[in-house]
Amino acid sequence: MSGGLVVRGLTVRYGGRTVVDGVDLDVVDGRVLGLVGESGSGKSTIARAVLGLAPVHAGAITVGGQEVRRLSARERARRVQMVFQDPFGSLNPRMSVGGIIREGLEALGDLPARERAAEVTRLLELVSLSPDLAQRLPRRLSGGQRQRVAIARALAARPGVLIADEITSALDVSVQAQVLNVLRGILAAERFSMLFISHNLAVVRYISDDIAVMRDGVIVETGPVDEVLAAPRHPYTRELLDAIPQLHPTA
Amino acid sequence: MTTSTAEVGKRPASAGRRVRPTEGRKTPGWVRGLAWKLLRLVISIWAVLTLTFLMIQFIPGDPVRLALGPDAPASLVEERRQQLGLDQPLIVQYFDYWGRMLTGDFGDSLLTQQPVSLLVEARIGNTATIVALSLVATSVVAILGGLLVGIATHRGRRPTLRTGFTLATGIAAALPDFLVAVGLVFLFAVTFTIFPVAGAAGADSFVLPTLAITLGSAATMMRVVRSSTAVVLDQDYLLVARAKRLPATRVYLRHGLPNLLTAALTLGGLQLGTVVTGTIVVENVFAIPGLGTALVQALITRDYPVVQTIMVLLAGTVLILNLLIDVALGALDPRSKRQRS
Amino acid sequence: MRRQLRTVFSTVTGSVAAVLLLLLVLLAIFGPIIWSGKANAIDVAKAWQPPSGEHWFGTDELGRDMFARSLVATRLSLLSAVAASGIAIVVGVPVGLLAAMFGPRLTSAFQSVVNVSIAFPALLTAMFVGTVIGIGVPGAILGVGIAMAPMFARLTQTLTASVISLDYVAAARTMGVPLRRLVGRHVLANVAEPLVITATTSVGTSLLGISALSFLGLGARPPQYDWGGLLSTGLKAIYTSPMAAIGPGTLIALSGIVFSLLGEVIAGAFGDNQSNRRFGRVARAMAAAARRLSAKPASPSDALLDVANLRVGFPSENGELPAVRGVSLRVAAGERVGIVGESGSGKSVSVMAIAQLVEHPAVVTADRLRFLGTELSTMAPAARRRFLGTNLAMVFQNPMSSLNPAMRIGTQLAEVAQVHSGLSASDARTRAADRLAEVGIADAGHRLRQYPHEFSGGMRQRAMIAMGLMETPRLIIADEPTTALDVTVQRQILDLLLAINRDAGAAILLISHDISVIANVCERVVVMYAGVVVEDLPVASLLRAAAHPYTRALIASVPDMTTDRDADLATIPGRPPALDDLPTGCPFASRCAFATDECVAQMPPLAPMADGHLAACWHPQGGAL
Numbered sequence A: 001m002s003g004g005l006v007v008r009g010l011t012v013r014y015g016g017r018t019v020v021d022g023v024d025l026d027v028v029d030g031r032v033l034g035l036v037g038e039s040g041s042g043k044s045t046i047a048r049a050v051l052g053l054a055p056v057h058a059g060a061i062t063v064g065g066q067e068v069r070r071l072s073a074r075e076r077a078r079r080v081q082m083v084f085q086d087p088f089g090s091l092n093p094r095m096s097v098g099g100i101i102r103e104g105l106e107a108l109g110d111l112p113a114r115e116r117a118a119e120v121t122r123l124l125e126l127v128s129l130s131p132d133l134a135q136r137l138p139r140r141l142s143g144g145q146r147q148r149v150a151i152a153r154a155l156a157a158r159p160g161v162l163i164a165d166e167i168t169s170a171l172d173v174s175v176q177a178q179v180l181n182v183l184r185g186i187l188a189a190e191r192f193s194m195l196f197i198s199h200n201l202a203v204v205r206y207i208s209d210d211i212a213v214m215r216d217g218v219i220v221e222t223g224p225v226d227e228v229l230a231a232p233r234h235p236y237t238r239e240l241l242d243a244i245p246q247l248h249p250t251a
Numbered sequence B: 001m002t003t004s005t006a007e008v009g010k011r012p013a014s015a016g017r018r019v020r021p022t023e024g025r026k027t028p029g030w031v032r033g034l035a036w037k038l039l040r041l042v043i044s045i046w047a048v049l050t051l052t053f054l055m056i057q058f059i060p061g062d063p064v065r066l067a068l069g070p071d072a073p074a075s076l077v078e079e080r081r082q083q084l085g086l087d088q089p090l091i092v093q094y095f096d097y098w099g100r101m102l103t104g105d106f107g108d109s110l111l112t113q114q115p116v117s118l119l120v121e122a123r124i125g126n127t128a129t130i131v132a133l134s135l136v137a138t139s140v141v142a143i144l145g146g147l148l149v150g151i152a153t154h155r156g157r158r159p160t161l162r163t164g165f166t167l168a169t170g171i172a173a174a175l176p177d178f179l180v181a182v183g184l185v186f187l188f189a190v191t192f193t194i195f196p197v198a199g200a201a202g203a204d205s206f207v208l209p210t211l212a213i214t215l216g217s218a219a220t221m222m223r224v225v226r227s228s229t230a231v232v233l234d235q236d237y238l239l240v241a242r243a244k245r246l247p248a249t250r251v252y253l254r255h256g257l258p259n260l261l262t263a264a265l266t267l268g269g270l271q272l273g274t275v276v277t278g279t280i281v282v283e284n285v286f287a288i289p290g291l292g293t294a295l296v297q298a299l300i301t302r303d304y305p306v307v308q309t310i311m312v313l314l315a316g317t318v319l320i321l322n323l324l325i326d327v328a329l330g331a332l333d334p335r336s337k338r339q340r341s
Numbered sequence C: 001m002r003r004q005l006r007t008v009f010s011t012v013t014g015s016v017a018a019v020l021l022l023l024l025v026l027l028a029i030f031g032p033i034i035w036s037g038k039a040n041a042i043d044v045a046k047a048w049q050p051p052s053g054e055h056w057f058g059t060d061e062l063g064r065d066m067f068a069r070s071l072v073a074t075r076l077s078l079l080s081a082v083a084a085s086g087i088a089i090v091v092g093v094p095v096g097l098l099a100a101m102f103g104p105r106l107t108s109a110f111q112s113v114v115n116v117s118i119a120f121p122a123l124l125t126a127m128f129v130g131t132v133i134g135i136g137v138p139g140a141i142l143g144v145g146i147a148m149a150p151m152f153a154r155l156t157q158t159l160t161a162s163v164i165s166l167d168y169v170a171a172a173r174t175m176g177v178p179l180r181r182l183v184g185r186h187v188l189a190n191v192a193e194p195l196v197i198t199a200t201t202s203v204g205t206s207l208l209g210i211s212a213l214s215f216l217g218l219g220a221r222p223p224q225y226d227w228g229g230l231l232s233t234g235l236k237a238i239y240t241s242p243m244a245a246i247g248p249g250t251l252i253a254l255s256g257i258v259f260s261l262l263g264e265v266i267a268g269a270f271g272d273n274q275s276n277r278r279f280g281r282v283a284r285a286m287a288a289a290a291r292r293l294s295a296k297p298a299s300p301s302d303a304l305l306d307v308a309n310l311r312v313g314f315p316s317e318n319g320e321l322p323a324v325r326g327v328s329l330r331v332a333a334g335e336r337v338g339i340v341g342e343s344g345s346g347k348s349v350s351v352m353a354i355a356q357l358v359e360h361p362a363v364v365t366a367d368r369l370r371f372l373g374t375e376l377s378t379m380a381p382a383a384r385r386r387f388l389g390t391n392l393a394m395v396f397q398n399p400m401s402s403l404n405p406a407m408r409i410g411t412q413l414a415e416v417a418q419v420h421s422g423l424s425a426s427d428a429r430t431r432a433a434d435r436l437a438e439v440g441i442a443d444a445g446h447r448l449r450q451y452p453h454e455f456s457g458g459m460r461q462r463a464m465i466a467m468g469l470m471e472t473p474r475l476i477i478a479d480e481p482t483t484a485l486d487v488t489v490q491r492q493i494l495d496l497l498l499a500i501n502r503d504a505g506a507a508i509l510l511i512s513h514d515i516s517v518i519a520n521v522c523e524r525v526v527v528m529y530a531g532v533v534v535e536d537l538p539v540a541s542l543l544r545a546a547a548h549p550y551t552r553a554l555i556a557s558v559p560d561m562t563t564d565r566d567a568d569l570a571t572i573p574g575r576p577p578a579l580d581d582l583p584t585g586c587p588f589a590s591r592c593a594f595a596t597d598e599c600v601a602q603m604p605p606l607a608p609m610a611d612g613h614l615a616a617c618w619h620p621q622g623g624a625l
């Protein structure tokens, strides 16, 4: 299944406070759009609005040309999926890893029951986890393993669009590298588009094709990663670029 | 009160929740907070009055017949019905009730035909004494004890003290006031005869009733204070206070205590309601002529005007007490001044 | 679950509570069958008899045996208590669930109502219900049940609200999981534990409440009787036959305690319940060992901070957990040193130990812990407090929680100068205003009067730094000072630290998990892994000459603005060893691509590689990164 995510004029308000203000975004089919910005700038709210977890005040959100808010929960699940930031809060502590992934397959009901076990194995292998982990409870996994389980769960629906919200922020750098590599591998193997949200510009640059810079509920600059980073036009983008601590000297 | 720095309103990555920016407020926060609390008090008092009014209406069958018994002559029943105003339309009765309660004319007892206000006047002194003494004793014992034990047992220090404390307060908290009262009667009536065990003659007759109420409620609240002490002592700002190398007294009393009181009052405040109603029980055990003994008597004899009046008085006390706690909390915690609205 | 049950019964309290509960239940079932006859046998001639071999608790006004009556009353007392709790749960839990599942407005209205009703005394509520439906057992049960319902409602509401806000519920929703399953599998399953605990203790509470009502004559009435009723009968004869009151009283107290104990035991089994005794033994043994170890001769040194062989252990059930295992570290006057390592590598514990802030039960030892030429570990506490208060400043990771929420910023700054320099309150405030201005906070005079919650995260961290500058520190220890901040704010805070180092000459010990932050600020970097220093080198040679495989992997695994986007990132397989399972050899061996048998067998010492460059590795690597 394919079809990009198009957001037009999205406005989200919480109790009279505008958190996302007329945002336009294009996650082009088969590409990765990185969304950067400070905490509280509204990145996660966009993601939640796409998934129907935040109140949309105005605007349109379409996936593959269909307005997501008019889709049934099951139809939407087939089109968009999400991976969350907190590796400890995003897996139900009372369900096994296999159960967590299987639940998505069951909810969609696309696969006959006897093929589900094989699919769970395939998904675990896809995220470089041993299928033996299926019996385990989340508490016995490391942060990086949990995030990979969360990715496998999201991919179970074979979504057209995957939203990854700060999925490496809570991880140590060496583990972050594992998760990013897994993600890159899947992007190469399966065809879907991704909205990759992070406050870390270097990580966004590494994984994304396009980039959108957000501040105070507004997208201030967007375009292909190389262009935006080589020649930032908005002062805020420049400020962000200047603020990044550099390990390697830049040219 | 505006802030010029551009940083206001930005938050660190870890704080997921949004905080409202501080500019642009007109009424001071605490005024609005107090107004809100007063409103809540008024609504609660309205609810109590309405419910006690409706109490008689809810009773299945004829409440007056129930009260006077099957043998009472029909004429007497009718007379009392009129006295209670039960022959009037409901809405008239309702406003009448309000009028009476607010002016302190609580009506006449069904049984003795005496004005209820006389009964209240005669008995409120004893009850007020017991309630006030118990409130003070509970708060002082719980806060001091909980704080000291909390500091002494913080982070697994003195495991024996910790176990002893948990056990002792656990048992004391599980003992209800009426049992403690009976135990005290037994002890002081049979073994030591220092304190009187019945009646209200002289100051020392309040010692045992206060003790009976305080033991359990102080134990419960002390546990709350101890665990909030442990929580407060683990806060980063206490580590910072130590890193500033402040003297221990300043660390605990200036940085710890106010925050601790906030936590303890929020949870422990719930306990104070039971302290107030504790008086009902202990008055009955120690045969003290107070509102509690009158209430129980009236409940058994279905003397509705007396029941209504005393319930309203006790409930009102609890509600006002809670308001006071709320106000104290607002004064202790600068954040609440804004957040309550 | 099975493991948890085992924990329940392995504790003494657990077994005591369980045995007593079993006894109560057996009594409730068989008591009336066995003793009913005796309990109801009237013999007016034997009224108010004192206890005897025949009548253990004496007799009542009709000569009935109080002991038999007490045993028979178990059934009514327990059943009413369970019924009242049942009512409270049946009413409270659904209300709480509904309130949590529907929007925030309903929730806040609900909270106001429930908060008032929780603060409202249960006895009054119960009396109210009793008046309406009539005095008797049903009235008492319903009254107590309704009085307790708000507590269940609130508990359910807060628990559910906190679970619902968790990401796994959101994830399940995005998977299209049906509502029924969402509530059952994801919400109820995770709020069940605390509810079960509360339900257990609530049976005890109901029992006491109903007993109180019966005791007052507002519950069970003749011919029915429960313990509360028997107690009030007994009270009448307290002078002649105290057992008549003590007997039923003891039963009430005992059952009350059984249920609250059970609740606590269940709670303990669900939470991780550590056995204090073994813990205490380990702690004492470690403290004793530490006393023997300290008092090593100190060699003179000109470094500002000179630490040798610092060790920190935490006692645990499985023996000592060595969080820091022999760290040696020097900081010269005015130098900027960074400590880098993954979380749990011992960075924070090390600097807390250096700053003398490690708390009980941790045990700290060091061969040398000299600051400004003075050995800290042997200093008198009062003198040490003063010495460190004026010469050492600390900044912590979370600016949101580091400032006291109940005190004005000005007070928190001023008190430092009042305590250590003996300044008057007004002089201290003037100094505080100066320091706030120095760290770049505009309108300092006004800001002093504000509370921390009126500051943004970046400003709070500035205020923390200003607080450190109230005296003239020679060393500022900053533990992850920017981790909780946005990049642009991070830049400002790092610049501020650099400016202080330049202008005031204070040395800086900066801890970060982010090696690029260290590289931007510091002159020298110390790399920690599993409680030891594995490399110590100038920042200038980091990219050129880092020798330890861990340091090199750390550098390679962080993407920065020059990383090749077409290649995989370097990763470090596996994870760091657990503190209770540390290898004898190199702690990195299980993850290291260059590990040999030698590495597994023996711990590599921290050895000089070049001038000012130390590394702990048997096979140091070369070449630029």
Ligand SMILES: Nc1ncnc2c1ncn2[C@@H]1O[C@H](COP(=O)(O)OP(=O)(O)O)[C@@H](O)[C@H]1O
Residues within 6 Å of the ligand: C314, C321, C323, C341, C342, C343, C344, C345, C346, C347, C348, C349, C350, C579
């Ligand atoms: N109070 C404590 N009790 C037991 N272990 C602790 C305690 N504090 C820290 N530790 C352990 O010490 C180790 C080092 O922790 P820390 O210094 O905080 O690491 P870092 O700062 O490098 O992330 C960790 O394994 C941690 O779990």
Ligand code: SF4
Residues within 6 Å of the ligand: C548, C549, C550, C586, C587, C588, C589, C590, C592, C593, C594, C595, C596, C599, C600, C604, C616, C617, C618, C619, C620
């Ligand atoms: S000592 Fe051996 S295992 Fe340890 S880092 Fe060096 S090469 Fe790797």
Ligand SMILES: [Mg+2]
Residues within 6 Å of the ligand: C344, C347, C348, C479, C480
């Ligand atoms: Mg740390």
